[in-house]
Amino acid sequence: MKSDHHVILRVITKTLIPVIVLYGLYVQFHGDFGPGGGFQAGVILAVGVILYALVFGVPSAMRAVPPAFTRSVAAIGVLLYAGVGFWALLQGGQYLEYQALFQEEPGGHHGQHVGIILIELGVLFGVSGAMLTIFYAFAGRVAEIRDEDW
Amino acid sequence: MLLFILERANYWAIIGLMMIGLYITFASGNLIKRLVGLSLFQTSICLFYVTLGIVAGGTAPILMDPDKPGGHGGGHGEDHAGEAHAALDATLTAAASGDRVADLANAYSNPLPHVLMLTAIVVGVATLSVGLALIVRIREAYGTIEADEVREIDMETAIAQEAEQAKAEKEALA
Amino acid sequence: MAMSEPDIGLALVNIVLLGLLFVVAIAIARLRSLFAIVMLSGIYSLVSAVWYVAVDAVDVGFTEAAVGAGMSTAVLLGAMLLTSRTAKPEKSLRQLGPLLVCIATGIMLIYATVDLPAVGDPNSPANTGVGLTYLRVAWYDTGIENVVTPVLGSYRGFDTLGETTVVFVAGIAVALLLGFGERSLAETIRNEDKNLSKNAPKSDAEDEESDS
Numbered sequence: 001m002k003s004d005h006h007v008i009l010r011v012i013t014k015t016l017i018p019v020i021v022l023y024g025l026y027v028q029f030h031g032d033f034g035p036g037g038g039f040q041a042g043v044i045l046a047v048g049v050i051l052y053a054l055v056f057g058v059p060s061a062m063r064a065v066p067p068a069f070t071r072s073v074a075a076i077g078v079l080l081y082a083g084v085g086f087w088a089l090l091q092g093g094q095y096l097e098y099q100a101l102f103q104e105e106p107g108g109h110h111g112q113h114v115g116i117i118l119i120e121l122g123v124l125f126g127v128s129g130a131m132l133t134i135f136y137a138f139a140g141r142v143a144e145i146r147d148e149d150w
Numbered sequence: 151m152l153l154f155i156l157e158r159a160n161y162w163a164i165i166g167l168m169m170i171g172l173y174i175t176f177a178s179g180n181l182i183k184r185l186v187g188l189s190l191f192q193t194s195i196c197l198f199y200v201t202l203g204i205v206a207g208g209t210a211p212i213l214m215d216p217d218k219p220g221g222h223g224g225g226h227g228e229d230h231a232g233e234a235h236a237a238l239d240a241t242l243t244a245a246a247s248g249d250r251v252a253d254l255a256n257a258y259s260n261p262l263p264h265v266l267m268l269t270a271i272v273v274g275v276a277t278l279s280v281g282l283a284l285i286v287r288i289r290e291a292y293g294t295i296e297a298d299e300v301r302e303i304d305m306e307t308a309i310a311q312e313a314e315q316a317k318a319e320k321e322a323l324a
Numbered sequence: 325m326a327m328s329e330p331d332i333g334l335a336l337v338n339i340v341l342l343g344l345l346f347v348v349a350i351a352i353a354r355l356r357s358l359f360a361i362v363m364l365s366g367i368y369s370l371v372s373a374v375w376y377v378a379v380d381a382v383d384v385g386f387t388e389a390a391v392g393a394g395m396s397t398a399v400l401l402g403a404m405l406l407t408s409r410t411a412k413p414e415k416s417l418r419q420l421g422p423l424l425v426c427i428a429t430g431i432m433l434i435y436a437t438v439d440l441p442a443v444g445d446p447n448s449p450a451n452t453g454v455g456l457t458y459l460r461v462a463w464y465d466t467g468i469e470n471v472v473t474p475v476l477g478s479y480r481g482f483d484t485l486g487e488t489t490v491v492f493v494a495g496i497a498v499a500l501l502l503g504f505g506e507r508s509l510a511e512t513i514r515n516e517d518k519n520l521s522k523n524a525p526k527s528d529a530e531d532e533e534s535d536s
Contacts, residue, residue, distance in 0.1 A: 011400040027386075032468045034212060034383040037476060039272045043390040050398050058505075067504045071495070078492045081485050095482040109467035115466065119484070126488040127272060130495030131395055133505075134279045137498045138402030140505025141286065157334065157442035162434055163342040169430040170349040176422030180411035182404060184366045186468055189396065190349055193372055196388075200381045205451055206444030210380045211459060211471040218463045257446065259380040260455035261471040265480060268387045268472070269487040275396045276494035282403035289407040294442040296412045 006055070013055040020048040028124055036122025045124070046131035058139040067140070070132035077125025084118045085099070162200050179297045181285045184284040185278060191204030192274050196267040213263065216255035334378070341375040356411045358404050366397040383472045 028041035080107035085096040093100020098115030099108070171194055174187025289295050294304050348368045355361050369392025376385030441448030458475050466474040476484055499505075 014332055019338040031473050032470060034470060035210070035386045036474075037268075037383070037473055039268060040383075040386050040390050043272070043387075043395050047390065047394045047398070050395075054398075062505065071499065071504065074495050075493050078488055080513070081488055085481075096485070098478060106465075112466040112468070112474070114476060116466070116473060119477050119481065120473075123484065123488050126492050129492045130276065132274070134399060134498045135402065136285065136505030138279070138286070138399060138406065139503040141406050141502055152328050157325070157444075158440065160338060160342070161437040161440060162441045163338075163346070165433045165437070167342075167345055167349055168433070169426040170346075170353055172429065173422055174353050176425065177419045177504040178411060180358070180408075181413060182400070182407060183352075183361055183411050184333055186352060186361055186400070188444075189392075190352065190368065193368065193388075195373060196384065197375065200376060200384055201378060201443055202448070202450045203381070203455065204444045205378050205446045208380060208444075208446070210382045212382075213459075213463055213469045213471065215389065218469060229358040241486055250519055254459060258459050260451045261458055261475050262453075262455035264381045264384050265473050265475045267381075267384050268476065271384070271387045271391050273487050273494075275391050276329065276491045277401065278396055279399045279403075280494050280497050280501075282399060286403055286406045287501055289399060295407045299412075321354075 009055055014053060017035075017048050017052055020051065021045060024125065028120065029117075031120060037049040039127055041120075041136045042124045042127030043131060045128040046135070049132055050135050053135070053139060058136070062136065063138075065132065067133065067136045070129045070136065072129070073125050074129025074133060077127070077129060078128050079122075080125060081122030083116055084122070088115070161198070162212035164194050164197045164201060167197070168282035172209075179299075181295045181297060182282070184297075185281050186286070187272065189278055192270075197269060199263040199267050205257050205259045209256040209261040211258045213258075214256050274283065338375075338380045341371055341378065347374070356413060358409055358411060361411075362397060362400040362404060365400065366393045369393040369396070385469075516527045 024041045024044035027036035027044060028038060031037035031041075049061060049065050052064065053108055082099075084098075088097045088100045091100045092105060096115075096119075098111045099106065101111035101115055104106075104111050168191055171187050171189075171191030175184050175191065178184055178187065219258055288300065292300050294300060295302075345368060346362050348371065352361050352364050355364070369388055373389040373393065376382070376388055408432065441450075442466045458479060459471055462468065462471045462479075463475045466478055468474045498503070
């Protein structure tokens, strides 16, 4: 990976990755007003890291985003989603009933907004963590076939 | 007749794609190619669902101005709660009385298939990768990912095991 | 019930995009190079994403472009790297049975579509049911413009919780089948150390390495 003939690829990737991550966050938080949401944003964030791994090598990607971190993030995402449900239960509502989060009357939107943002965050964490775990599992396997066979 | 065909051509095209996916899954012995065929099949099912949700002259299910009274660009909160509550009641009673005439100013395509297929695509890639992980393990165990070769190796192993067992039994009897 | 005036533009877009999908699918069926097959499946996903946008399913198109073209291509390439590059040619006699089965199934399904409502019929059962109700009440219930988001998160929150759990479980399953991937990192570092003092063969190093 130290060879010089990938220099254009590396420079362009370095400028692209922040844009990809920023776009992922835009998709995440703009999901209420346009197309997008946690699933798409999670995959876009994961793809940003995968692009880094493809160009700079999996080990350096693993140094930046360790596999232990990705699988914890996936677990935290599912827990966050389930936790919103339990929060509603504790407030006296039904499971995942966002209306009950702040004990609003029907027609109040605060609970719905907070609930949906939280569960979308849970989806973002769950999907991006799971996708990166999957990618690392495949990329971390040592290939038996040599590159000359291509 | 032409109108009839034009109205259903989408279904037929999607069924054609579905059958190509099914054919790849059936006919190819290579396990990765099989999984690609399976994902073509799955994509065509998504296409079919979305086709069912098309509304002629409709637009994407993102509400436009006349259909979102009492707020704009995230205008919401306590000040609109009472007004929105009354509007909700009106809508719900209208829906409960069986009045199915759309009170929306614009036509939107059906959001329900979109939601179902959106999650199905993500779950599809997750299950696809589980299948691929199994194929990688098969390759490591058998040295091949062709279904017939795997079956042959299985057969040879079974025959060898049986012969060994028979031999052991014979030795035990003797 | 019928469309009063068939939308010629939409029909044209449909023909072009579905025709492209056909070409790509048939190419996938006939090719033997797995690399080409994987790349074509990415193209298939992209074209179908364009089709989704053309029929107003913007969220689905977005997901298909991100997941189908980005993620699943990466995963397929990773798996291909670990297995093989080409598929064995199929015996032509063995292809006949599947072909007949697929044609028969296709004809039966096409026969079934005669009863289906016309494409784009606003009065079809699918479009007058709960989907329309969501469109009518979503704004009052949640104050969110993109109806897909409240249906995904609020009305069908249980469904989405289940889907997220499935994705998580799939991630864990792949990690359990293939290892979490620290192996590669550990081995590279070990190889770098070895390279400093004359390089050694790096095969079969994976069996000694145990994940923690």
